[in-house]
Amino acid sequence: MLKTTISALKSKKGGIINYGVAGGLSDEHIAGYVGVVERVVHTDFDITLSGHHVVGQYPHSPDPYIYPAKKFITEAYTEALNKLTCASADKFVAGGEPKARLRREFGADVCEMEAAGIIITCNRNNIPVTLIKAVSDGANEAAEAFENNVYLASKSCVYLIATFVQHI
DSSP: OHHHHHHHHHHTTOOEEEEEEEEEOSTTSOTTOEEEEEEEEETTOOOGGGSSOOTTOOTTOSSSEEOOSSOSSOHHHHTTSEEEEEEEOSSOOOSSHHHHHHHHHHOOSEEESSHHHHHHHHHHTTOOEEEEEEEEEOTTOOHHHHHHHHHHHHHHHHHHHHHHHTTO
C-alpha cells in the first residue's frame, strides 16, 4: 500500500499532509494547541555506541533533527501557525518525567509516534510533506487526558486542514 501511494505521488504534482494529535511537552502546549512541525527528532534511533552521534542522529546528518526536504503547504499558508519540534518514537508517552526528558534533551514541543517515519519516507522519495499537530494532552497530564481531549484536538486539525485544502 505505501509503495503504491509513493508511486502515485511521484507521478503527480502532489504531496502529503499528515495531521493528527500529539502530546504537549511544556506548559505552553496544552490541549487544542495547533502547530506545524518544522523538525522531528527520532528518539528511538540510537547509534551512540559509535562515539560519533547523539540519540536521534542519523549517519551523515549534522544534528539529530530531520527536516522536511520539501514542504507541501507553503509557508505563506503556515506562517501564522506555531512552529513545533516533534519527538517521535514507537511508544505513547504519558506526562511527568518522560515528557520532561524529551523537552530537556531535544527541545521538543510535542511527542507522537509517526512523524519520523513519514518525513524520512517522503524525503527519500522526493515527496513534499507538511505535518500539522494538535496537542491532545499536556506535559503533566496522565494518559486519561489523551482519551478526554483527542476529539477536541482532532477537530482542531481537521478544521485547519480543510482551510489549507481550499488553497491547494
